[in-house]
Amino acid sequence: MSIGSFILRRLGTGLLAVTGASLLVFLFLHLVPGDPVDQLAGGDADEATRLEIAHCLHLDESMPAQLGVFARNIVNGSLGHQCPDPEHKPTVMARIVEVAPYTLWLALGGMAVALLLALPLGVLAAARRGTWVDTIASFVSLTGISMPIVWMAPLALLIFFGYLGWLPGPAEPDAPGALVLPSIVVGVHLMAMLARMTRSSLVDVIGEDYIRTARAKGVPGRRVLLHHALRNALLPVITVAGLQFGSMLSGAIITEKVFARPGLGTLLLDGIAERNFPMVQGTVLVIAVIYVFVNLLVDLAYGLADPRIRVA
Amino acid sequence: MSRSGKRGLSPSAWVGLGLVLTFLLVALIGPLVAPHSPDDLDMLHSFASPSGAHWLGTDQNGRDILSMLLHGARMALIISGSVVAICATTGVALGVIAGYYRGWVDELIMRVVDILMAFPGILLNIAIVATVARPGVGMVVLALALNGWVGYARVARGQVLRVRELEYVAAARAIGARPRRIMWRHIVPNILSPILVQISFAFAGVVLVEASLSFLGLGPQVPYTWGAMLSQGATFFFKSQSLALIPGLAIMWVVLGANLLGDGLRDRFDPRRRARAA
Numbered sequence: 001m002s003i004g005s006f007i008l009r010r011l012g013t014g015l016l017a018v019t020g021a022s023l024l025v026f027l028f029l030h031l032v033p034g035d036p037v038d039q040l041a042g043g044d045a046d047e048a049t050r051l052e053i054a055h056c057l058h059l060d061e062s063m064p065a066q067l068g069v070f071a072r073n074i075v076n077g078s079l080g081h082q083c084p085d086p087e088h089k090p091t092v093m094a095r096i097v098e099v100a101p102y103t104l105w106l107a108l109g110g111m112a113v114a115l116l117l118a119l120p121l122g123v124l125a126a127a128r129r130g131t132w133v134d135t136i137a138s139f140v141s142l143t144g145i146s147m148p149i150v151w152m153a154p155l156a157l158l159i160f161f162g163y164l165g166w167l168p169g170p171a172e173p174d175a176p177g178a179l180v181l182p183s184i185v186v187g188v189h190l191m192a193m194l195a196r197m198t199r200s201s202l203v204d205v206i207g208e209d210y211i212r213t214a215r216a217k218g219v220p221g222r223r224v225l226l227h228h229a230l231r232n233a234l235l236p237v238i239t240v241a242g243l244q245f246g247s248m249l250s251g252a253i254i255t256e257k258v259f260a261r262p263g264l265g266t267l268l269l270d271g272i273a274e275r276n277f278p279m280v281q282g283t284v285l286v287i288a289v290i291y292v293f294v295n296l297l298v299d300l301a302y303g304l305a306d307p308r309i310r311v312a
Numbered sequence: 313m314s315r316s317g318k319r320g321l322s323p324s325a326w327v328g329l330g331l332v333l334t335f336l337l338v339a340l341i342g343p344l345v346a347p348h349s350p351d352d353l354d355m356l357h358s359f360a361s362p363s364g365a366h367w368l369g370t371d372q373n374g375r376d377i378l379s380m381l382l383h384g385a386r387m388a389l390i391i392s393g394s395v396v397a398i399c400a401t402t403g404v405a406l407g408v409i410a411g412y413y414r415g416w417v418d419e420l421i422m423r424v425v426d427i428l429m430a431f432p433g434i435l436l437n438i439a440i441v442a443t444v445a446r447p448g449v450g451m452v453v454l455a456l457a458l459n460g461w462v463g464y465a466r467v468a469r470g471q472v473l474r475v476r477e478l479e480y481v482a483a484a485r486a487i488g489a490r491p492r493r494i495m496w497r498h499i500v501p502n503i504l505s506p507i508l509v510q511i512s513f514a515f516a517g518v519v520l521v522e523a524s525l526s527f528l529g530l531g532p533q534v535p536y537t538w539g540a541m542l543s544q545g546a547t548f549f550f551k552s553q554s555l556a557l558i559p560g561l562a563i564m565w566v567v568l569g570a571n572l573l574g575d576g577l578r579d580r581f582d583p584r585r586r587a588r589a590a
Contacts, residue, residue, distance in 0.1 A: 017427040021436060028443040146568035148520050150527035150539055151560030154546030158556070162549070250434040254524055258546065268435075269528060272442035284439050288431055 003300075010299065014292035021288050022281065026070060029277050030063060036275040056083035057277065070281065079285065080278030092282035095267060100286070102173060103263035106255065107248035109183030114190035115241060121191075122198025122237075127225055129203060137195065144192025149251055153185045153258035170260035182259050186251040190244050194237055201233040208232075235302070242298030246291040325576020331569025339389035342382030350375060350383040350536040359551045368554045371544060373535075377554055380536035381562060387537050388566065391449060392518040395456045400511055402457075403464025408495050408503075410465065411472025418469075425466060428459045434521055441530045449532045452525060456518055467510050471503035505581040512574030516567040523563050538563050 037053050045053075054060050058069045073080040079092035090098070125137035160181055161169035168175035205211065206229055214224045253265030260266075264283055271279030321329070347367075354374030362369045368377040410421040428436075440455040441447045447455075475481060476499065484498050525531040526539025534540070538559040545556030 013423070013426050016423070017431050020427045021431050024436070025439045028440050142568060142571060143564075146516070146564050146571055148523050148542075148560060148563045148567070150524050150542050151563065154542070154549065154556065155560070158546075158549045246432045250432045253434065253438070254528065257528060268438065272438070272530070280439060280442065284435060287435055291432055 007296070007300070010296050014296060017292055018285065018288045022070075022285050025281055025284050026067065029280065030066065036277055053083055056081070056086060073278070074285070079282035082276060082278065092278050095279070096264065096282060096286050099262045099267055100264060102261055103249065103252050103256070103265065105179060106182055106186060106252045106261070106263060107245060109179045110186030110190065110248045110251065111241065111245065113183050113187030114194055117187075117191045118194035118237075119198055119234075121195040123202060123225070123230060125195070125199040126202035126206065126233075129199075134199075137199070141192040141195045144188045144195075147188065149185060149189065149254050150258075152188065153182075153255050156181050156185055157258060170258070173259075173261045178261075182252075182255045182261060185255050185258075186248055189251065190241065190247065193244070194241055197237050197240055198233065201236050202229055205229045205233045239298060239302050242301070243295060245294045245298070249287055249291060321576045321580055324572050325580070328569045328572025328574075328576060331565055332573055335385065335566045335569060336389065338382065339385040343386050346376075346379035346382040348376035348379040350380040350534075352376065352379075359548070362554065368558060369552055371535075371541075371552060371555050372548050375535065377541075377552075377558065380541060381538075381558060384536045384538045384541060384559065385562065387449075387532065387534065388519055388522065388563075391453055391456070391522050391532070392515055394453045395460055395518045395522075396511055396515050398453070398457045399460035399514065400464050400507065403461035404468045404500070404507055406461065407465035407468025407470075408472050408499060411469040412476055412491065412495050412499065421465065422469070425462045428462045431459075433459050434524065437521060437525060438528070438530060441525060446533045447530060452522065452531055455525075456521060460514065460518065463514060464507065464510055467506050468503060471506055472499055475499050475502050505577070509574055509578045509581065512570050512577055516570035516574070519563060519566050519570070 036057060037050050037059065051060070058066050061069070070080070073092075077093055079096065081091055082089040082095075121137050121140065125134045128134050157169065160167045167181050168178045172178055202225075206225075211224060211229055214228050215221070219228070249264070252263060253268065255261070256263040256265040257269055264287055268280060268283040268287075270276070271283060347365075352375060354370065357366075357370055357374045358372050360366050360370040360374070366376050366378065368381065371377055371380070406421050410418040436459050437455045440458065441452060444451055481494060481498055484494050489498070522531060522537070523539035523542070526537040527543045529540070529543065531537050531539055535544070541555060541559040542563075545552065545559065549556045
């Protein structure tokens, strides 16, 4: 398959995924009982206010018409308005653009934490395979994989902000160092996964003939490991790291909530709490698009990095 | 390489099995032996320290934390067990059908799988649960099952592609067995090992996601899910450490156990990995 048709195919699947997810969320939001007007208008609102809000949300139109409105809002880039008083509130897109950088930085921070910790851990475990170093490394990895973010996030916050006061706490998203704790929380899970991958990938490569050749001609052990072996072992690790960018986004939703950070996750959860349907739909759509796009980029980068791999 | 002939489970897999079995035991009999009802409010004794009456103390409403924990174990088992059962059945069925019939059926099923995988799962779970004001257990199970089956479908399909060309399947076909019989009597029993591995890992995953949903207030609306307890624990950390620590340890217990077991089963079923691990 040529690279062009590969990209087209992947874009097609991605587009389908985004459309499918959006449709699913749309259908659920509109089919499941529970009236957003109740939430927005409050219990004692009069009929006129209720009708006005329903009209503003297009809830007085038929389902296909509402779907049409949703599609139109995607095309015109606004992703919808917030009701009531749409003129006085930013569009959904404007809100998303405002907070998206926080989430992206958090995801990148998590990725950095994961890679910086996972590689040494994995290399160490592979180099000292079968020893206590390996055992400890695999224990650390397993703990990381099994530790719920919903536990780690408040715990980290309470220890490093509450007790020790080393790092900024919630609701200070712009303070220097504010990214440190959330990044660690978001990154630990991936760190554990990548450390395991690095180890097993490196152990595989160490068994290859060219490693024996390098050793046989007298290349020092450390150089064989870091130069000859790691280079080849790294490729699958980097790919998985890239593909897990989406899991960073998922982790970010919870982490943002605990750290009271602005971001796409907070926007989504607030939208849910307020039954702000356009906001929920818009955020889901944008996160899905980012996810699909990043995955495509990673696949392409993988193909370019290793000429042996033909995109398939 | 000498260990490759060994057929038993590794020690860590036994540990995992032990952790999972204790969890099952606690979930099954825990609520029966719980000292209090998890809903018993006792505002006079909120945030009581651990004592003879309340081994782990009480929460902000004076509820017994130990009893909540035990009932939470059952809730976790009900949700995760249902999700895994539904997903494994549907996923394996679809995967086997896709792998056996190939052609457009395969194409259709696998495109749906691709679509669901090209999307962060928890986001879909959150969005779906969020549509109802007070999600019940059924809604949470539905939301988690909606995209939970894809892993099984992929594993099952891959295995079927391998098995369907084997001689005994050809033989079954030659003596006139119908596709349904071939699939369920001849193919499925032979692809169960990787499915078992998948179940083990998926169980850990579901427990984590359910805890996240409950933590966010999007789980079943009872105060004693482990995620909901953690959320309270985070709010009242300085008043009750056990509320913030113990449900987290409980979740980790289950997840670690299922992961260790999954690792062990995978190594046990895959001779290549077994040789490498040695």
